[in-house]
Amino acid sequence: MGDWLILLVLVGAGWFYVERAVKHGYEVNVKLQRTMDTEVKDRFNGDEAAAAKANRPVNAYDLNDQRVYMNYGKGLRESNYEMFITRMRMPLFMYLLSTTADSTLRPQDPEGLKKFYNEYFPVARAFNIGLSVVLLVGLFFALRHWLGNWMGLAFCLIVAFQLFILKAPYVQPEVLVATLIVVAVAWIVRTLQDPKWWHALIAGFFLCAWHMSKANAWWRSLRRAALWACSSSLPAINAGSPSSSPDL
16 A cells, blocks of 8 residues: 555656646746847847857757757767767767657758757757656665655655756756766765675766766765765774665
8 A cells, every 4th residue: 555655646746746847947948038039139139140149148048058968969860879079068968868859950041940949949858857757766766775665755756846846847967967976876875885896886887877977067076975975884884783874
């Protein structure tokens, strides 16, 4: 009965989460687009090319690298995954996003390109919301044996409605990175508390996935995670009693 109740709570919360995330993303992007349209009209006499030349965003997806991620996701499919990704943008999220695009070449004229991005933007946002649901379910099962059913459920609901609902409606890797950070740190703690090679292998896998998702916060976040992991696990190690420490 308890498992079925948890399942019903998860389904109901999931439906409400998706509905609110979609609405939040739509409302925010409409407000942003209205603000940008007003700026282009007032400052540039309606000339979007002049606004773009002045490094002013003219579309909601121009903010926070959303257009960049869509460009890479589409470009990977167009090039049959031979596109070179520049700077410090890591490829994992872009590879996942590319599953929503097809291999048809984008139009090169400004109007055709704008039409493409306007059509692809809602698809990419919907993909990220769906990805966030999958990540929440995975997060629950990854931490279930450590937190238990109800604590794990409460933790995932907090993550969903305090963080993911604000990040998922945008074409960014933040929800993917946040999930990988939590699971990676959890397995670092488990490896320190119970040093077996397969625990280290799992921790290394999630650390690699974290790095492949977003590298620019890697070292700063890893230092904090390492300090937290050591402070959490050293008392149990010094005590020499595995049973006194949490069991993932």
